[in-house]
Amino acid sequence: MAKGLNNMVDLLELQKRFILAHLRSGDVAVDCTMGNGNDTAFLSESVGPEGKVYAFDIQEAALDSTRAHLQALGCPENYTLIHASHHRILEFVKEAPKAVMFNLGYLPGSGKKQVTTMRETTMEAVRGAIELLDHDGILLVAIYPGHEEGRLEGEMLGEYFATLDRHLICCSCFKIVNSPTSPYFYIVEKK
Secondary structure, eight states: OOOSGGGSOOHHHHHHHHHHTTOOTTOEEEESOOTTSHHHHHHHHHHOTTSEEEEEESOHHHHHHHHHHHHHHTOOSOEEEEEBOGGGHHHHOOSOOSEEEEEOSBOTTSSOTTSBOOHHHHHHHHHHHHHHOOTTOEEEEEEOTTSHHHHHHHHHHHHHHTTSOTTTEEEEEEOOTTOTTSOEEEEEEEO
């Protein structure tokens, strides 16, 4: 029986484990929602100097924050920060990535909770990411149902993922069932 928070599931650590099962040094990865650069830094360090990372965000503050974060951590200069919506992924990314991450919602710490990912562009971005994804690649989408758009994005993506051919793609969902407003994530693995 779990005693205290130290024994509870750490969703961020679990996400990294799933990603690292597919991602190797020298691979291509994409962070579709750059935010403050935590996922970008994780991907940059994971693919190393020979790899490549693309990161998207529509807010200039996210690019500035991410750039500073990557430099402070001493990440390899293997990243391209893109000031554009993630729904333009096919326009900017030409290689087949082994890993694509989405952390839906709003920019943490920005105070701009009204600037959030939206269903229309998220769906287009997810479809583009799946199209690009390399064989044995992984797409991970973190959902934040604590706000209305996040809840609706999660429902929309769950319905979409359920329609994908299971012989080509494996779709899974990890959520804490006794905490309905807690973040959860979808994993899409290409066979």
